[in-house]
Amino acid sequence: MFKLKELVQMRNRGGGGTTSSGGGMGGGACYTYPDAPATIGRVTPDVSFNRGIYMNGSVQMDDGNSVRVWGFTDGGGGMGGMGGQFPSPAIRVTEGQIVHTNLTVNGMMWLHTIHHHGIEPSTENDGVGHYSFDVDGTYTYQWKAAHAGTYFYHCHTNTVLHAEMGMYGALIIDPPEGAGTLFSGGPDYDVEAIWACDEFDSSWHNLPWDAGTCGADVGLNKLDPDYFLITGVDGAQSAATNPAVAVTMSQQQTLLVRYINAGYLAQRIDFGGLEVEIHMSDGRALPQPETVTEIQSVSAERYDCIIKPQNTGVYTVTIEYLDWVTDEVIGTAQTRITVT
Numbered sequence: 001m002f003k004l005k006e007l008v009q010m011r012n013r014g015g016g017g018t019t020s021s022g023g024g025m026g027g028g029a030c031y032t033y034p035d036a037p038a039t040i041g042r043v044t045p046d047v048s049f050n051r052g053i054y055m056n057g058s059v060q061m062d063d064g065n066s067v068r069v070w071g072f073t074d075g076g077g078g079m080g081g082m083g084g085q086f087p088s089p090a091i092r093v094t095e096g097q098i099v100h101t102n103l104t105v106n107g108m109m110w111l112h113t114i115h116h117h118g119i120e121p122s123t124e125n126d127g128v129g130h131y132s133f134d135v136d137g138t139y140t141y142q143w144k145a146a147h148a149g150t151y152f153y154h155c156h157t158n159t160v161l162h163a164e165m166g167m168y169g170a171l172i173i174d175p176p177e178g179a180g181t182l183f184s185g186g187p188d189y190d191v192e193a194i195w196a197c198d199e200f201d202s203s204w205h206n207l208p209w210d211a212g213t214c215g216a217d218v219g220l221n222k223l224d225p226d227y228f229l230i231t232g233v234d235g236a237q238s239a240a241t242n243p244a245v246a247v248t249m250s251q252q253q254t255l256l257v258r259y260i261n262a263g264y265l266a267q268r269i270d271f272g273g274l275e276v277e278i279h280m281s282d283g284r285a286l287p288q289p290e291t292v293t294e295i296q297s298v299s300a301e302r303y304d305c306i307i308k309p310q311n312t313g314v315y316t317v318t319i320e321y322l323d324w325v326t327d328e329v330i331g332t333a334q335t336r337i338t339v340t
């Protein structure tokens with residue numbers, strides 16, 4: 001009688017043992033589903049976005065190292081993978097709109113999808129390859145922005161790797177009142193920050209796109225992160241002052257922090273003594289706002305946090321990245337809210 005571990009070892013040997021190095025379809029990717037159809041029931045959208053692919057980006061870390069990232073470009077194309085940003089450009093729409101997200105992977109050997117996380121479209125438009133198809137040419141994801149709130153989109157091909165590589169961006173649905181109001185009947189805000197908190201295991205970042213799909217053990221079950229980021233910026237030092245992350249506001253203003261757990265670890269955020277009103281989670285309003293000074297989250301959770309500072313000052317916000325079983329702190333990232 002086989003034990004589970006032996007069965008896994010047998011399967012891994014049968015699966016070929018290694019993955020292709022170049023990442024081409026000819027290299028033997030398994031468990032991918034190419035050939036996207038035309039969008040079923042396609043209608044004229046209220047708004048559309050074009051997304052291409054880049055796979056040659058890099059993020060400069062505070063210790064001087066750079067780590068390779070992949071992501072989506074703002075535009076079609078995808079050839080050559082130039083012009084990427086990390087995280088990928090936000091998709092921002094208004095509640096009630098029919099949206100088209102046009103993904104173009106033309107001319108590349110790789111497969112990708114877009115999953116609009118927290119949106120509930122049809123299976124064909126949900127971007128989960130195993131349940132529909134991965135995209136090797138073009139596909140138009142058609143969906144409705146049903147509920148205002150904070151979401152994100154990410155690739156769902158060989159997901160454990162592609163999400164880790166940085167293939168995600170914010171997805172924001174404003175209410176009909178527009179940006180400046182969180183949801184109809186909800187709070188208004190003057191200043192907005194999007195904090196997508198993520199961790200990198202840099203040893204994963206040189207793997208080919210199809211790593212592990214044929215059953216080889218490439219280590220994707222062992223996340224050993226060495227970098228801790230806020231919205232693509234190293235949280236060791238840079239995120240404390242980088243204007244893409246750190247907030248400067250006056251005491252008379254109201255701040256909205258759209259917080260996204262974009263990593264795999266649990267996270268705990270301490271707001272440095274500021275009181276925070278949680279108004280929404282995962283794209284839905286809470287029955288009553290809850291006032292806290294700390295949030296704890298798990299992978300893919302979002303919280304919409306309203307902050308009305310009572311005093312001027314510089315508040316250090318600390319994100320702790322926690323072992324998902326033991327709650328041990330594995331790393332930290334910091335940024336600041338400066339109230340003048």
Ligand SMILES: [Cu+2]
Pocket residue numbers: 111112113155156157162167
């Ligand atoms: Cu991908």
